Amino acid sequence: xxxxxxxxxxxxxxxxxxxxxxxxxxxxxxxxxxxxxxxxxxxxxxxxxxxxxxxxxxxxxxxxxxxxxxxxxxxxxxxxxxxxxxxxxxxxxxxxxxxxxxxxxxxxxxxxxxxxxxxxxxxxxxxxxxxxxxxxxxxxxxxxxxxxxxxxxxxxxxxxxxxxxxxxxxxxxxxxxxxxxxxxxxxxxxxxxxxxxxxxxxxxxxxxxxxxxxxxxxxxxxxxxxxxxxxxxxxxxxxxxxxxxxxxxxxxxxxxxxxxxxxxxxxxxxxxxxxxxxxxxxxxxxxxxxxxxxxxxxxxxxxxxxxxxxxxxxxxxxxxxxxxxxxxxxxxxxxxxxxxxxxxxxxxxxxxxxxxxxxxxxxxxxxxxxxxxxxxxxxxxxxxxxxxxxxxxxxxxxxxxxxxxxxxxxxxxxxxxxxxxxxxxxxxx
Amino acid sequence: xxxxxxxxxxxxxxxxxxxxxxxxxxxxxxxxxxxxxxxxxxxxxxxxxxxxxxxxxxxxxxxxxxxxxxxxxxxxxxxxxxxxxxxxxxxxxxxxxxxxxxxxxxxxxxxxxxxxxxxxxxxxxxxxxxxxxxxxxxxxxxxxxxxxxxxxxxxxxxxxxxxxxxxxxxxxxxxxxxxxxxxxxxxxxxxxxxxxxxxxxxxxxxxxxxxxxxxxxxxxxxxxxxxxxxxxxxxxxxxxxxxxxxxxxxxxxxxxxxxxxxxxxxxxxxxxxxxxxxxxxxxxxx
Numbered sequence: 004x005x006x007x008x009x010x011x012x013x014x015x016x017x018x019x020x021x022x023x024x025x026x027x028x029x030x031x032x033x034x035x036x037x038x039x040x041x042x043x044x045x046x047x048x049x050x051x052x053x054x055x056x057x058x059x060x061x062x063x064x065x066x067x068x069x070x071x072x073x074x075x076x077x078x079x080x081x082x083x084x085x086x087x088x089x090x091x092x093x094x095x096x097x098x099x100x101x102x103x104x105x106x107x108x109x110x111x112x113x114x115x116x117x118x119x120x121x122x123x124x125x126x127x128x129x130x131x132x133x134x135x136x137x138x139x140x141x142x143x144x145x146x147x148x149x150x151x152x153x154x155x156x157x158x159x160x161x162x163x164x165x166x167x168x169x170x171x172x173x174x175x176x177x178x179x180x181x182x183x184x185x186x187x188x189x190x191x192x193x194x195x196x197x198x199x200x201x202x203x204x205x206x207x208x209x210x211x212x213x214x215x216x217x218x219x220x221x222x223x224x225x226x227x228x229x230x231x232x233x234x235x236x237x238x239x240x241x242x243x244x245x246x247x248x249x250x251x252x253x254x255x256x257x258x259x260x261x262x263x264x265x266x267x268x269x270x271x272x273x274x275x276x277x278x279x280x281x282x283x284x285x286x287x288x289x290x291x292x293x294x295x296x297x298x299x300x301x302x303x304x305x306x307x308x309x310x311x312x313x314x315x316x317x318x319x320x321x322x323x324x325x326x327x328x329x330x331x332x333x334x335x336x337x338x339x340x341x342x343x344x345x346x347x348x349x350x351x352x353x354x355x356x357x358x359x360x361x362x363x364x365x366x367x368x369x370x371x372x373x374x375x376x377x378x379x380x381x382x383x384x385x386x387x388x389x390x391x392x393x394x395x396x397x398x399x400x401x402x403x404x405x406x407x408x409x410x411x412x413x414x415x416x417x418x419x420x421x422x423x424x425x426x427x428x429x430x431x432x
Numbered sequence: 433x434x435x436x437x438x439x440x441x442x443x444x445x446x447x448x449x450x451x452x453x454x455x456x457x458x459x460x461x462x463x464x465x466x467x468x469x470x471x472x473x474x475x476x477x478x479x480x481x482x483x484x485x486x487x488x489x490x491x492x493x494x495x496x497x498x499x500x501x502x503x504x505x506x507x508x509x510x511x512x513x514x515x516x517x518x519x520x521x522x523x524x525x526x527x528x529x530x531x532x533x534x535x536x537x538x539x540x541x542x543x544x545x546x547x548x549x550x551x552x553x554x555x556x557x558x559x560x561x562x563x564x565x566x567x568x569x570x571x572x573x574x575x576x577x578x579x580x581x582x583x584x585x586x587x588x589x590x591x592x593x594x595x596x597x598x599x600x601x602x603x604x605x606x607x608x609x610x611x612x613x614x615x616x617x618x619x620x621x622x623x624x625x626x627x628x629x630x631x632x633x634x635x636x637x638x639x640x641x642x643x644x645x646x647x648x649x650x651x652x653x654x655x656x657x658x659x660x661x662x663x664x665x666x667x668x669x670x671x672x673x674x675x676x677x678x679x680x681x682x683x684x685x686x687x688x689x690x691x692x693x694x695x696x697x698x699x700x701x702x703x704x705x706x707x708x709x710x711x712x713x714x715x716x717x718x
Contacts (some may be wrong), residue, residue: 082474105472201667202666256579261560
């Protein structure tokens with residue numbers, strides 16, 4: 004009898020455990036995971052509410068992506084555990100190719116009305132950028148946060164400069180003037196800029212990669228399973244950054260553990276995105292003024308200045324029972340009205356053409372002039388190349404970046420060549 | 433009719449057997465199978481023969497990570513044993529506030545490793561860290577505790593010693609209290625000095641404790657992960673990438689599960705070899 008009771012308890016426990024991981028949404032419901040950022044939850048709530056009012060037969064249940072160390076890990080765990088939502092709206096563009104190759108994403112170009120809608124919303128260059136190696140499209144370009152140079156207006160004016168530095172030479176001149184040993188201990192403690200020195204792969208989104216895109220007019224890092232960044236632009240960028248560290252214009256140590264060094268005027272510039280605006284407005288000292296400009300470019304560079312846009316896109320997982328209905332819902336998220344809501348609620352830019360000229364958004368940009376700078380730059384934003392090993396590519400570049408830029412152990416030419424050789428080995432395997 | 437007396441022992445050990453099969457045997461067997469495959473979790477496993485083993489023997493970063501781990505051990509174990517034994521010897525005497533000191537030295541052991549690491553990261557800061565402020569205050573040069581590739585691993589070893597020494601003080605205290613006092617009394621009658629008593633009586637008598645401390649520190653040292661993961665991310669220039677951190681990176685960053693399993697297996701064999709050698713060496717000394 005006792006054995007029987009034990010068996011029943013074990014079976015019940017097993018049932019509970021497996022039940023916890025299974026989807027609880029009803030057959031008609033579309034499960035949508037948004038980012039767990041408060042503003043994006045509010046945006047999802049509003050869009051889902053509107054949809055549900057007009058589509059009671061096919062309701063959308065929005066839910067922030069479950070808490071974890073990173074949303075990327077949560078999505079991976081969901082893919083492995085086969086508990087993916089129908090829609091996920093915070094997918095880093097660089098992750099999509101690996102999931103597409105694993106066959107867990109819906110090819111959106113096979114859905115009715117998708118191509119017409121997406122060509123209406125985005126430039127063809129953007130659509131080429133998101134197209135997978137197999138020719139299909141697995142992601143909907145949704146939002147971007149372009150990386151630009153934030154600068155302290157007073158610091159620039161105090162140095163007698165007419166404006167923020169635009170070229171490498173101007174950047175060096177300004178750095179030399181600004182750099183100082185304030186407490187007189189023989190060590191520089193005021194630097195012109197700061198970028199994370201950690202070798203973590205994604206830190207290169209805030210220094211090497213946008214500078215490379217700026218110098219090269221948006222060139223690829225990898226193409227057709229080959230490294231294509233062993234070129235003069237990457238070498239120039241490495242040399243530029245190496246000089247900044249060699250001459251102590253940038254701090255070598257981590258400055259993140261102290262009071263915001265930009266707002267405290269310990270540094271005068273930083274490569275960052277529009278998210279800095281809300282932070283600066285909240286914490287800036289009285290009288291502190293700042294603005295944004297494009298990434299510095301090599302001397303003599305002509306034409307627009309490209310940058311990295313940190314794109315986050317929307318995908319539909321193959322676990323979705325009705326991808327067409329899911330796409331119909333996504334369409335309501337990314338109409339002009341939906342994009343205006345995204346701007347107003349989250350202060351993040353939708354990735355759509357003519358953003359800066361579209362009258363639908365003009366009121367928002369009049370009220371948020373700093374965001375207007377990013378909207379202007381959005382024409383020259385690049386995402387990432389389609390490759391299933393993109394993280395490794397950035398990691399290998401980051402290793403060489405550390406050796407060359409931070410520690411001067413290699414010349415820029417050697418470092419870029421070694422990184423490209425190592426990346427090419429990835430594709431041979 | 434089932435004989436209840438025969439079944440009962442099996443029933444009693446069954447939870448452990450089940451646990452062993454599920455959480456020890458199966459993972460070990462699965463990871464050995466994995467070493468012959470390429471698997472990125474989201475795609476099906478692909479048989480790859482011995483390619484992971486070939487890759488391992490050509491992987492300079494992995495051998496550098498083993499070298500880093502050995503550097504850590506070479507600094508950490510002697511430092512830890514010396515300090516722990518020295519402090520245990522003092523705390524074994526009848527000194528004032530002995531209980532307070534014993535508690536104070538043990539405190540870092542129960543503090544979360546992450547908290548300790550973040551605290552020491554602040555202390556080690558080049559520009560704003562307390563240590564460098566003291567150094568410059570007395571006219572010395574600043575030290576790049578975590579940004580100089582030659583100093584970063586010793587800095588981590590120093591921090592790990594501070595964190596763990598309390599545990600080994602307790603172990604040594606237990607060992608010291610098992611030494612019969614008659615031995616010291618006899619030595620006193622013979623006119624032995626403090627040092628002579630320490631080397632001729634204390635050390636040989638606490639040899640089993642030393643062996644245990646060496647084994648525990650070695651295994652603990654080989655599993656070095658949190659400190660470099662949080663403090664340096666393995667940098668600068670891979671000088672603090674420990675073997676476990678590298679295996680983690682291969683497994684959970686690159687999702688090279690087959691290769692990570694191969695590295696793990698190889699590393700487990702290294703640990704086994706080191707522990708066997710240590711055991712032989714210390715037993716011979718004994």
